[in-house]
Amino acid sequence: MLIIPAIDLRNGKCVRLSQGRKDAATVYDNDPILVAEAFEKDGAELIHVVDLDGAFGEGRQSREVALRIIQSVSVPVQFGGGLREISDVDELINAGAERVVIGTLAAESPKILERLVTTFGNRIVVGIDARDGQIRTHGWESTGKILAVDLAVRVAHAGVNRIIYTDVSRDGMLSGPNIEQTQRIARESGVKVTASGGISSLEDIERLRTAAGGTGIDSVIVGKALYEGRFTLREAFLLLN
Numbered sequence: 022m023l024i025i026p027a028i029d030l031r032n033g034k035c036v037r038l039s040q041g042r043k044d045a046a047t048v049y050d051n052d053p054i055l056v057a058e059a060f061e062k063d064g065a066e067l068i069h070v071v072d073l074d075g076a077f078g079e080g081r082q083s084r085e086v087a088l089r090i091i092q093s094v095s096v097p098v099q100f101g102g103g104l105r106e107i108s109d110v111d112e113l114i115n116a117g118a119e120r121v122v123i124g125t126l127a128a129e130s131p132k133i134l135e136r137l138v139t140t141f142g143n144r145i146v147v148g149i150d151a152r153d154g155q156i157r158t159h160g161w162e163s164t165g166k167i168l169a170v171d172l173a174v175r176v177a178h179a180g181v182n183r184i185i186y187t188d189v190s191r192d193g194m195l196s197g198p199n200i201e202q203t204q205r206i207a208r209e210s211g212v213k214v215t216a217s218g219g220i221s222s223l224e225d226i227e228r229l230r231t232a233a234g235g236t237g238i239d240s241v242i243v244g245k246a247l248y249e250g251r252f253t254l255r256e257a258f259l260l261l262n
Contacts, residue, residue: 022230024257025099025215026060027069027244028053028090030083037245038073046073049248053086054093061096063254067119068098069242075103076124091117101148101185110137114144122185124148125158127176128167138180146215147176149206152189169202173210183213185242191219195245198225200232207236217242223252223260230261 029036035050050056060068070090074083084103091098100113101122113121120143127134127147137145150157151169173184186206188199198219207214214236216229220243229241247254 022226022233022238022261023066023240024226024254024261025067025069025240025242026065026247026254027071027217027242028056028060029071029073029244030086030102031073033082033086035248036073037248054090057090057094057096057098060254061094064258065096065254068094068096070098070100071122072100072102076101078103088113088116099146101146107133107137110141110145114141118144120144120146120183122146122148124150127181128156128158128172131175131179134176134181135179143182145181146183146185147172147181148185148187149173149176150187150189151202154202157189170205170209173206173212177210177212181212183215184210185215185217187217188219195219195221195249195251197221198229198241200229203229203238204232204236207233207238211237213237213239215240215242220244220246221251222246223257226257226260 030053031046034048035053035056036046036048038046057068070087072083072087074080087100097119099120100118104110104123105126110121149169149172154168156167156169156172186203191199196219198216203216216238
C-alpha cells in the first residue's frame with residue numbers, strides 16, 4: 022500500500038477543504054514548496070498536488086506554484102485540478118509531472134480521454150469524485166448524471182489503468198475512508214485504484230490495506246491527517262513495513 026501525501030493549492034498556499042467546499046478552506050502553510058520538500062525528506066515516493074484554483078476556474082496562480090514544486094523535488098509528482106484541455110495536459114507532462122489526473126474532462130469528453138490515453142499511456146489517471154455514489158465535476162460544484170461505478174467502467178474501457186476515487190462527503194472531514202465504495206470501484210472497473218478522502222488515523226490505513234486484498238486498491242492519498250498531526254508520514258511508512 023503506497024501512501025501518497027497531498028498538497029492542495031488555493032491562492033498559491035497549502036490548504037485543505039472540507040467536503041470540497043471552496044468556502045471551507047483551512048490554510049496550513051504559505052510555502053507549499055517547503056511542504057513538498059519536507060514530504061520528500063520523510064521518504065515520500067510520490068506527491069499528489071491539486072490546483073484548486075484551476076478546478077474552480079479561478080486562474081493560474083496555483084498552477085504556477087505546482088510547476089515550481091515539480092522542479093523543486095526529485096520525488097515524482099502527480100498533478101490534478103483544472104485540466105480541461107489537451108494543452109493543459111501537455112503543459113504538465115512537459116513540465117515533468119509523472120502523472121496527470123483528469124476529472125471533469127474524463128466525464129464529459131470520453132473521446133478526448135481516449136486520445137490522451139493513446140498519447141500518454143499510464144501517465145493519465147482519472148479522478149472520480151463522488152457524493153452518494155454520483156459523480157461531482159467542475160471542482161466538485163456540479164453533480165454529474167452518471168454513477169461513479171458506471172464512469173469507472175467506462176474509463177477502464179477507454180484504456181485508463183488507474184482511478185483515484187474520492188468520497189467528497191468524507192474529504193477533509195477525518196471521518197474514515199469509504200472502503201466499501203472504493204472496493205466496488207476497484208472490483209467493477211478491474212483497474213488499479215488509489216483511495217482518497219477521510220483518512221484520519223493509522224488504523225484507517227490498516228483497515229484499508231486489509232480490505233484491499235484481492236482488489237486493485239494499492240495506494241491511498243493522505244492530507245488533513247498529516248497537517249493536523251494525527252500521525253506523521255514516517256509513522257505511516259513504519260506501519261506498512
